[in-house]
């Protein structure tokens with residue numbers, strides 16, 4: 050558990066310097082995937098950096114598991130936390146493998162264990178270990194470098210993973226794949242993940258909690274659903290985008306959640322784990338009224354009717370399925 | 378292309394070293410050549426000390442003063458780029474560049490009243506004179522390490538010492554080495570002048586030749602000093618390729 054209590058911070062000492070953080074209080078529970086979102090300069094990076102004490106609050110406290118972080122030894126604290134910085138920052142004179150192994154090395158792991166971990170992480174991020182392990186960072190594309198940056202942060206199996214716009218330079222396809230990967234890692238490991246983004250779709254897709262910042266202040270904290278259905282004020286609504294709130298809401302819910310138990314019909318198929326947003330797209334594409342849903346094994350899992358989609362009466366408490374994953 | 382077996386034949390450094398050796402061992406036997414070039418001279422080949430000995434003393438002087446300059450300059454450069462010494466950086470930079478502005482002869486002349494004639498004033502003057510490029514190379518190299526790299530190092534929990542040794546040091550190495558190279562090459566030349574204050578170096582034939590109107594001596598000293606500079610510079614070039622992380 051990470052707890053911010055009345056944290057304020059101003060860079061520089063001139064009287065007119067704006068507050069990077071202004072009386073921020075926030076509680077991040079263990080195992081959450083918290084997404085910090087807001088416009089440029091709203092204080093997202095500053096907030097994130099206070100968690101591993103890259104920045105110190107001017108006033109207020111940041112506590113880890115109930116203990117004020119000021120009293121913790123800095124190195125141990127940072128070794129317990131993975132950190133992906135905004136501009137990647139790989140060590141240019143080291144191979145990819147050595148970059149990823151840096152924290153395990155400091156933790157005193159045996160060389161074989163480090164090598165195994167490096168291989169595991171490279172494979173996880175879709176980089177062939179024998180090809181990419183011996184390469185130098187400048188021999189990788191921007192997207193590959195970012196993936197190595199995330200792998201490096203995960204290498205020491207940290208309790209907390211901090212990521213500052215980790216997927217900034219990626220094309221949409223790889224971005225979506227990596228978002229899925231982060232989500233999978235989060236669900237499988239139960240790590241606390243705090244991630245900065247300025248992309249509302251990324252926030253809605255990944256976050257268990259979303260923290261919306263504006264000029265150093267927290268405007269709203271809540272689940273993706275709460276943010277979409279009950280925006281705290283006009284700014285939040287503007288930030289989320291008014292025109293397609295309905296579509297975004299659909300992306301939070303799986304097609305399977307509205308399935309009727311019926312025999313298969315002569316209509317197109319869709320995985321039951323796909324979102325309602327994809328269901329709408331498929332319905333529109335084929336110009337039909339219903340879809341056959343398939344479970345993970347490809348077996349029939351009911352029928353989704355278009356009428357159910359639009360007759361849904363939502364009062365802000367939609368039935369949310371656990372699986373919001375999207376499949377191409 | 379040469380076959381790998383004979384690849385060493387293409388090694389320029391090797392040829393330069395052989396040429397330098399041929400010079401210092403061959404000059405004592407070149408009486409006939411210099412007598413024909415300078416018929417008016419009674420003793421056309423410098424024989425007060427063997428060239429091998431002069432070369433050795435020259436290398437020793439440059440090596441010792443260079444080692445001192447590198448040690449002090451590197452430590453000073455590291456210190457003023459740490460939080461503790463940051464405030465002293467302008468002072469240090471002004472001091473060393475002022476030292477560099479003085480002509481080497483003046484530095485030598487100032488050292489003599491302080492410590493007397495001989496090797497010691499030469500050593501001190503050369504060490505001081507070689508300091509600036511080393512300090513500058515160290516500072517420039519460390520300063521050029523990208524901010525995100527430092528941030529990543531700190532964020533992942535490297536201690537300041539680990540950061541310096543594993544990240545900043547290797548990354549600054551190429552620029553640092555070019556500073557050391559400049560320092561040493563300058564001092565190979567400056568050490569020749571050091572024979573004016575009584576140090577025996579490859580400058581001795583030059584000084585003796587100049588004061589005694591013996592052009593052959595000047596030529597002999599100059600050729601050997603020049604060749605030494607070429608050899609050392611080539612050695613540094615080879616070293617530079619080895620520490621270059623940017624491949």
Ligand SMILES: Nc1ncnc2c1ncn2[C@@H]1O[C@H](COP(=O)(O)OP(=O)(O)O)[C@@H](O)[C@H]1O
Nearest residue numbers: 060061067069088089090091092093094095096
């Ligand atoms: N090192 C710094 N020095 C001075 N001002 C800074 C520094 N880092 C951030 N700021 C300022 O603090 C505010 C918040 O910055 P930041 O936390 O980086 O925002 P975000 O990550 O949301 O873009 C901005 O106004 C920014 O200009």
Ligand SMILES: [Mg+2]
Nearest residue numbers: 093094095135
């Ligand atoms: Mg930022």
